[in-house]
Amino acid sequence: xxxxxxxxxxxxxxxxxxxxxxxxxxxxxxxxxxxxxxxxxxxxxxxxxxxxxxxxxxxxxxxxxxxxxxxxxxxxxxxxxxxxxxxxxxxxxxxxxxxxxxxxxxxxxxxxxxxxxxxxxxxxxxxxxxxxxxxxxxxxxxxxxxxxxxxxxxxxxxxxxxxxxxxxxxxxxxxxxxxxxxxxxxxxxxxxxxxxxxxxxxxxxxxxxxxxxxxxxxxxxxxxxxxxxxxxxxxxxxxxxxxxxxxxxxxxxxxxxxxxxxxxxxxxxxxxxxxxxxxxxxxxxxxxxxxxxxxxxxxxxxxxxxxxxxx
Amino acid sequence: xxxxxxxxxxxxxxxxxxxxxxxxxxxxxxxxxxxxxxxxxxxxxxxxxxxxxxxxxxxxxxxxxxxxxxxxxxxxxxxxxxxxxxxxxxxxxxxxxxxxxxxxxxxxxxxxxxxxxxxxxxxxxxxxxxxxxxxxxxxxxxxxxxxxxxxxxxxxxxxxxxxxxxxxxxxxxxxxxxxxxxxxxxxxxxxxxxxxxxxxxxxxxxxxxxxxxxxxxxxxxxxxxxxxxxxxxxxxxxxxxxxxxxxxxxxxxxxxxxxxxxxxxxxxxxxxxxxxxxxxxxxxxxxxxxxxxxxxxxxxxxxxxxxxxxxxxxxxxxxxxxxxxxxxxxxxxxxxxxxxxxxxxxxxxxxxxxxxxxxxxxxxxxxxxxxxxxxxxxxxxxxxxxxxxxxxxxxxxxxxxxxxxxxxxxxxxxxxxxxxxxxxxxxxxxxxxxxxx
Amino acid sequence: xxxxxxxxxxxxxxxxxxxxxxxxxxxxxxxxxxxxxxxxxxxxxxxxxxxxxxxxxxxxxxxxxxxxxxxxxxxxxxxxxxxxxxxxxxxxxxxxxxxxxxxxxxxxxxxxxxxxxxxxxxxxxxxxxxxxxxxxxxxxxxxxxxxxxxxxxxxxxxxxxxxxxxxxxxxxxxxxxxxxxxxxxxxxxxxxxxxxxxxxxxxxxxxxxxxxxxxxxxxxxxxxxxx
Numbered sequence: 001x002x003x004x005x006x007x008x009x010x011x012x013x014x015x016x017x018x019x020x021x022x023x024x025x026x027x028x029x030x031x032x033x034x035x036x037x038x039x040x041x042x043x044x045x046x047x048x049x050x051x052x053x054x055x056x057x058x059x060x061x062x063x064x065x066x067x068x069x070x071x072x073x074x075x076x077x078x079x080x081x082x083x084x085x086x087x088x089x090x091x092x093x094x095x096x097x098x099x100x101x102x103x104x105x106x107x108x109x110x111x112x113x114x115x116x117x118x119x120x121x122x123x124x125x126x127x128x129x130x131x132x133x134x135x136x137x138x139x140x141x142x143x144x145x146x147x148x149x150x151x152x153x154x155x156x157x158x159x160x161x162x163x164x165x166x167x168x169x170x171x172x173x174x175x176x177x178x179x180x181x182x183x184x185x186x187x188x189x190x191x192x193x194x195x196x197x198x199x200x201x202x203x204x205x206x207x208x209x210x211x212x213x214x215x216x217x218x219x220x221x222x223x224x225x226x227x228x229x230x231x232x233x234x235x236x237x238x239x240x241x242x243x244x245x246x247x248x249x250x251x252x253x254x255x256x257x258x259x260x261x262x263x264x265x266x267x268x269x270x271x272x273x274x275x276x277x278x279x280x281x282x283x284x285x286x287x288x289x290x291x292x293x294x295x296x297x298x299x300x301x302x303x304x305x306x307x308x309x310x311x
Numbered sequence: 312x313x314x315x316x317x318x319x320x321x322x323x324x325x326x327x328x329x330x331x332x333x334x335x336x337x338x339x340x341x342x343x344x345x346x347x348x349x350x351x352x353x354x355x356x357x358x359x360x361x362x363x364x365x366x367x368x369x370x371x372x373x374x375x376x377x378x379x380x381x382x383x384x385x386x387x388x389x390x391x392x393x394x395x396x397x398x399x400x401x402x403x404x405x406x407x408x409x410x411x412x413x414x415x416x417x418x419x420x421x422x423x424x425x426x427x428x429x430x431x432x433x434x435x436x437x438x439x440x441x442x443x444x445x446x447x448x449x450x451x452x453x454x455x456x457x458x459x460x461x462x463x464x465x466x467x468x469x470x471x472x473x474x475x476x477x478x479x480x481x482x483x484x485x486x487x488x489x490x491x492x493x494x495x496x497x498x499x500x501x502x503x504x505x506x507x508x509x510x511x512x513x514x515x516x517x518x519x520x521x522x523x524x525x526x527x528x529x530x531x532x533x534x535x536x537x538x539x540x541x542x543x544x545x546x547x548x549x550x551x552x553x554x555x556x557x558x559x560x561x562x563x564x565x566x567x568x569x570x571x572x573x574x575x576x577x578x579x580x581x582x583x584x585x586x587x588x589x590x591x592x593x594x595x596x597x598x599x600x601x602x603x604x605x606x607x608x609x610x611x612x613x614x615x616x617x618x619x620x621x622x623x624x625x626x627x628x629x630x631x632x633x634x635x636x637x638x639x640x641x642x643x644x645x646x647x648x649x650x651x652x653x654x655x656x657x658x659x660x661x662x663x664x665x666x667x668x669x670x671x672x673x674x675x676x677x678x679x680x681x682x683x684x685x686x687x688x689x690x691x692x693x694x695x696x697x698x699x700x701x702x703x704x705x706x707x708x709x710x711x712x713x714x715x716x717x718x719x720x721x722x723x724x725x726x727x728x729x730x731x732x733x734x735x736x737x738x739x740x741x742x743x744x745x746x747x748x
Numbered sequence: 749x750x751x752x753x754x755x756x757x758x759x760x761x762x763x764x765x766x767x768x769x770x771x772x773x774x775x776x777x778x779x780x781x782x783x784x785x786x787x788x789x790x791x792x793x794x795x796x797x798x799x800x801x802x803x804x805x806x807x808x809x810x811x812x813x814x815x816x817x818x819x820x821x822x823x824x825x826x827x828x829x830x831x832x833x834x835x836x837x838x839x840x841x842x843x844x845x846x847x848x849x850x851x852x853x854x855x856x857x858x859x860x861x862x863x864x865x866x867x868x869x870x871x872x873x874x875x876x877x878x879x880x881x882x883x884x885x886x887x888x889x890x891x892x893x894x895x896x897x898x899x900x901x902x903x904x905x906x907x908x909x910x911x912x913x914x915x916x917x918x919x920x921x922x923x924x925x926x927x928x929x930x931x932x933x934x935x936x937x938x939x940x941x942x943x944x945x946x947x948x949x950x951x952x953x954x955x956x957x958x959x960x961x962x963x964x965x966x967x968x969x970x971x972x973x974x975x
Contacts, residue, residue, distance in 0.1 A: 001518035019482035151518050154548050253515035272785030272806050287863045340969035402755040455852040459812035498871040498890045503965040512868045513827040524785050526808040529763050530792030
């Protein structure tokens with residue numbers, strides 16, 4: 001049970017403002033999510049052909065330099081990176097699989113929060129305002145972001161159990177609700193090669209999407225399949241490299257509000273989070289209809305102002 | 312040919328009562344609906360014993376050396392917490408399920424003993440508000456009779472997520488008990504079979520519950536404690552979430568908890584017994600450093616002062632009684648035996664609350680049957696029973712050297728079976744072993 | 749005319765001041781500024797005041813209202829006017845889920861649309877929606893009237909009791925035990941009265957009436973597939 005927020009910038013001139021606008025939205029959702037918070041920011045891609053891996057280690061003084069240099073040496077490749085509190089964004093041209101394997105062998109306590117060209121995931125236990133401050137959310141620029149505040153229902157309150165969950169490249173998911181068949185689905189997905197780090201139901205939803213996308217489904221098809229195969233109550237916000245999507249289950253007890261102006265599209269569990277955005281007073285406000293997929297995506301043809309699509 | 316009794320062997324899988332039930336289902340095409348709680352044998356408090364005083368521990372003298380029983384509920388947020396004189400309350404039971412006389416009797420007894428009664432799925436009656444000095448008002452999925460005037464008259468508000476007899480199910484009252492008065496209170500046509508909703512109409516999930524509780528506090532000026540009642544299923548998570556949603560008090564109803572009407576399969580096959588539920592709840596509270604900050608009331612099969620003492624020793628702040636209070640009023644008493652038989656049962660086996668033909672006048676709306684339970688007679692019976700339980704509780708607490716019943720602790724207990732040891736988190740008698748830890 | 753500003757005052761202060769008003773109070777006109785989507789605004793009111801809320805509200809606005817006339821200039825979140833007993837609540841924009849939930853009396857008017865479960869478990873409230881209502885509206889509706897000038901989503905009136913539904917537009921599907929019933933003069937009269945009270949100009953003869961088939965009031969094995 002939780003709060004979800006999302007912000008997609010249609011106007012590129014607002015990119016430096018992304019974090020500064022998302023932070024108050026996230027903090028407004030503290031009451032429904034006091035345990036932990038997290039956000040995925042999609043921002044300046046790494047050099048052409050490179051990947052970004054957002055890593056986490058529980059020890060505050062962890063030596064990331066050793067890891068960075070070790071990886072570069074072992075895989076005979078380049079590395080760069082920067083630290084934000086307990087997280088470290090490692091950039092490298094090395095293949096994802098090789099990098100993951102090496103990191104796992106180097107130190108089993110290092111967790112990989114996200115992998116992709118644009119995505120960076122930051123999440124941790126603690127109040128949303130503390131988590132946002134710790135990672136400097138307000139300083140982050142980018143094209144779009146989704147965030148989550150967590151009230152743990154059936155799994156532990158740990159950093160790994162926080163949302164967003166990423167089980168695929170540049171893909172992440174946040175979830176408000178409670179799935180009722182995630183245990184069987186987790187086992188089914190494991191047999192198909194999806195790896196899980198927690199017993200959290202939301203991670204299963206993320207893994208499910210990764211699996212469907214890996215089989216060649218479009219995001220729309222993967223979400224349609226999710227509506228059928230996942231049982232329980234959910235509102236999902238999904239982040240992809242180029243945009244985000246929102247979907248509610250057919251019973252639709254968990255709330256969702258969408259708002260749109262010429263400059264941005266925002267999503268939140270409660271309107272009062274959206275009320276924090278400049279321009280909210282003039283925004284078109286509506287609720288997503290259950291069982292339908294709403295998505296917004298940057299396309300090469302219109303990289304500047306990006307209108308969304310509703311499926 | 313005479314039957315040689317030695318050759319007769321009934322099946323454990325298909326004993327006579329199961330055969331009868333299958334054939335009843337074949338006749339009627341509907342699940343069995345009944346009252347009372349789970350009848351099958353379950354691990355209970357009977358499997359725990361107290362380690363009374365010995366050479367290393369000293370008992371308190373009866374009477375002169377005080378053993379206090381006062382409990383405060385709702386200290387977390389409420390301006391006006393509830394002060395109980397005894398750690399035993401009367402659980403939520405509806406007017407509709409029970410008749411007006413029974414509700415009044417319970418109210419008067421509770422008032423005399425300095426404790427609370429609780430409304431149920433029908434709303435608040437004037438008789439109950441007048442007879443019960445401290446009254447807890449339930450907010451259920453059905454919202455029958457819910458209104459802000461009664462909300463403001465209440466001394467506490469209990470948000471009901473579930474009850475032990477049917478966690479995940481809603482209330483039920485069959486047509487024969489939906490009289491003109493009951494129908495009026497519930498805004499229903501007379502004589503229908505009422506099945507309440509199982510989810511609340513205007514919130515789903517602990518994150519929304521937090522907002523709902525906030526609304527209730529705003530309507531009542533933050534004066535009164537807000538309880539959250541759950542049936543025992545995923546106790547650890549539920550208790551954590553109740554704390555996060557802002558509850559002052561948690562009411563935990565184990566599988567043995569009674570009902571006036573629900574499906575037999577629900578009663579017997581859903582929920583965990585009170586014994587493991589208490590320990591899980593207390594450990595969840597301790598994990599959040601909220602034990603004694605958010606109070607815990609435990610119900611479901613509390614029958615004697617020994618049960619009360621054991622629930623408190625495991626960490627509860629108080630208990631609630633439902634079925635036991637009814638038994639004190641006369642439920643299953645061997646009187647009016649022909650009336651039990653007319654229902655197809657006998658005293659000691661009766662669970663026919665749903666019929667509205669309660670032979671002792673408790674769970675009925677029939678004025679003739681209600682006459683069998685005058686409120687002042689009922690009040691005296693329940694008051695005597697409550698007094699007995701308190702004396703029993705104090706006897707055991709004093710034997711363990713406690714000057715306040717809240718000083719009872721798990722280390723005062725030993726378990727007689729492996730199940731009880733595992734469930735209660737208490738060593739098996741004669742050993743240091745707690746299975747599973 | 750008094751104006752309470754939620755940007756300057758706490759919700760408790762605002763609600764406290766309004767709840768302290770009694771019948772016979774001189775100042776009948778009140779305004780609340782800067783609600784910014786706050787929850788539980790103007791709940792538990794008892795005095796017959798006229799209150800205007802300038803902006804969007806969150807959950808449970810006007811909850812358990814008695815006697816007051818509340819107008820929201822904007823959109824309302826879930827549970828608008830939940831359990832209202834009397835008085836009136838009006839929204840110029842849209843209302844979210846569960847509008848008018850379990851209401852016992854009074855009039856709720858939504859000038860925009862509502863999302864799902866409008867009038868869930870209603871117990872005597874009258875609800876008039878100028879736009880459309882979402883799925884599962886009038887679920888377990890016991891008493892009162894729901895008037896929909898637009899369309900109704902799926903499973904309208906599922907498990908309905910004695911509430912009466914009037915819909916002008918399309919009904920996506922009907923819930924268990926809910927059927928269309930004929931519109932007789934007395935129904936058109938009631939509907940006309942509700943539309944007039946709501947200040948909505950619509951022709952009663954364009955509406956259809958829906959209500960309970962009453963087949964699920966008592967269990968009958970032949971209807972088991974409805975459950």
